[in-house]
Amino acid sequence: MSENSTVEKTIRVLEQSKSPAAQAVLMHALTVNDPQIRDMAARALVRSGSALGKTEVIRHIDVLSPDVVEELSEDEKAMSFPLRQCMEHGDHESSRKALETIESAHLYGEIPFLVKLIATASGERADQCEQVLLALIDKLYEQRSKQKASEPTSINQHCEELLQLFGLELSQFEKLKRPRALIESVLILSDPEDGVARQLIRESSTDCQGMVWDILLESRHDGVLMFLIKSLNIKYVHPRILEIVARRRDIEFQLALVRSIPERLSVNQERNFCQLQGLPWLFPGERLWQSIPDQWQGRVIRLVDALAFRHDQRVGFYESALEHAGVHGKVAAAQHRTMIRPQLFEQFVLEALESEDPAIEGWAVSELRNTELPDKYRFLVNRLDSGCPEVQRQAREALGRFDVPTAILFCETARPSVGPKLAELLLKINPDASQDLARELANPVRTRRLRAAKAAAFMGMEGNVTEALLEMLFDSDSIVRRAVAEILGSVPTPAVVGALETLLEDSSPRVREAAEASLQQILATDEGQAASEAAKAQAKLEMANQPEGDLL
Incomplete structure (x- = not known):
């Protein structure tokens, strides 16, 4: 048999014995150096039902494990009598240990007794009782915050019972020696629309209300802060509440208020x-x-x-956020970009592009499309090679909408020097862009065909869609034929030379003029001369290969 098993068996025997000597041994065991023996002895003394034994457990509370201390709350009623005896009739040390036990074991059932002691005690004893009361209230608040207020749990029941107790005590405010702890406890545990809280704020005496205002202004307990903030969500908020909100400047209140702002404010919040x-x-x-x-x-x-x-004050906040805030602040401020000067907004975006924070750089990439920066698409393309996945994702998302129709629209307003860069970008984003542009050149709507042809010339993509342009030379609309003839002057290929020579006999004088001008442009270069010779050789070859019947 192991040593621990032997000790456990011995302690069980001592627990079941009615002998005072057995109780004395168990009480002595609370003083040994072995923590396991102390814990086993404490559990045995609590189970034995002996008030003297429980008193000894209280006197040695500071040497017991947290598990044993927590177990005391499971037998709170049995511990109540020895605790009160220690506090009422024990010496200073016994009283202190009893208060420590109540606090450590979270014995909420002893709060009414603490309230009674606070009302009658004075000096250090009253201070200690008050500290333990507020510690228990703090723990209750912490546990209640993890639950729904509507759930019928023991914690919520404790809170409701205590609020009624505190309300009854505070109804005799003038007779209380230390009402502040009770008022703060009410504010911590209640909501602004609870009956006890409403009575304190609306119906209590001037002195009592004054203490309420002082606590709301000074206390940094999260429960008090939340009471103050929740008051802004009721329809008829007390004017002093608004005054206190407008006066508090401590960081705890700042963070609590900001943390509580919802995605969408209620009607009452907006009004207040x-x-x-x-x-x-x-x-x-x-x-x-x-x-x-x-x-x-x-x-x-x-x-x-x-x-x-004011409007200018709001703009100041938005500009400040775009310059100094993190990504969440910038995202929110950017929703008001129309209130900010475009040049300044673009400056903020450019600065954010150089940020070492990938999230901020990603935000800047996502905002490029909302600027008129001439190189915004160049910036986006460069970010496709970023080492940060988030930046890459934002760039791909922004560029995903940069298709042939978008490029055509952009060509109509961009500077001529941007054209080749635009083609490079378009082809990098969409390798099939040349085919998409060729389809647009064959669009049945004349305006769209013309816009596509001009965009191809603007971007220097005539060589990519030469076949589609040659097809347009046979368009029934002379305006289209003329525009394409002008564009093909920069494509010195035999097929183009042959097609332009055919247009020299076009029925439209303006088409013939455009064809002749483009041919001269082509023949002015060595490449064009070679293309012309190749076109003539191809024509002779085709003539030689024709059957004699066709020649006749």
């Missing part, structure tokens, strides 16, 4: 926020964006939109 001309900590600048985590910066922009800022 628009009564605020601003907040004392909310100013555009690099410092603001450094103080707010990146994932919440978009909520700052939504907060700015909700407050009663």
Whole structure:
């Protein structure tokens, strides 16, 4: 049999014994150096039902494991009597250990007794009781925050019962020695529309209300901060609440407020926020964006939109975000790009393109399409080779819409020098762009055929779609034939020379003029001379190969 098994068996025997000596041995076991023996002895003493034994467990609470301390809450009623005896009749050390036990084991059932002690005690003893009360309230708040308020759990039940208790105590505010802890507990555990909270804010005495306002202004407990922020979501908010929101400038309140801003504000929130001309900590600048985590910066922009800022003030925030914020702030601010000078917006985008943060660079890539930067497509193409997958994705997404129709539209407004770069870009994004352009040249709508032909010339892609252009020389519309004849002057091939020579007999004088001018342009180059000779040789060959009947 192992040593531990022997000890466990011994402790079980001592637990079942009614002998005072057995109890004394178990109580002594609480002082040994072995933590396992101490824990087993403590569990045995609690199960034994002995008030004296439980008192000893309380006196040695600081040497027991967290697991044993937590188990005390499972037998809270059995621990209540020895705890109260220690606090009411024990010495200073026993009282202190009892308070430590209540706090460590989260014995919420002892809160009413703590409230009673706070009302009668004074000095250090009252301070200790108050500290334990607030520690328990803090733990309750933490546990309740993980649950839905509507769920019928023991935690929610504790909270409801305590709120009623605190409300009853505070109804005699003038008689209380230390009401502040009770008021703060109400604000931590309740919502603005709870009955006890409404009574404190709307119906309590002037002195009581004054303490409520002080706590809402000064406390940095998350529960109090959330009470203040949730008050902005009720229809008829107390004017002092708005005043306090407009005065607080601590970072805890700033982060709590920003964190709570939803994607879409409620009607009540919109009504209440628009009564605020601003907040004392909310100013555009690099410092603001450094103080707010990146994932919440978009909520700052939504907060700015909700407050009663002037137009120029809002623009200042948007510009500040585009310059200094992280990607979430920039995304939110960019939704207001129409309020920002285009040149300034383009400057912010160019600066972000050089960012070492891939997320910010990716944002800049996604915004290039919303600018008039002459080299925006060049920037996008360069990002296709980025080492960052997010930047590549944004570039592909932006360029995915750059097809032949888009290129044709862009050619009509771009500078002539952009043409060859545009062709390079188009072919890199879409290797089948030449075929797509050829199909557009055969479009049944004359206007679209002409626009496609001019775009091909603008981009220097005549050589890529020569066959389609030659087909257009036989178009029934003389305007189309003339335009294509002019374009083909830069394509010195035998087929083009032969086709232009055919047009010298076209029925339209202007087509004949265009054909002659293009032929002269071609023949002015050595390449063109060679193409002309090749065209003549091809014509003679075709004549020689014709049957004699055809010649007649």
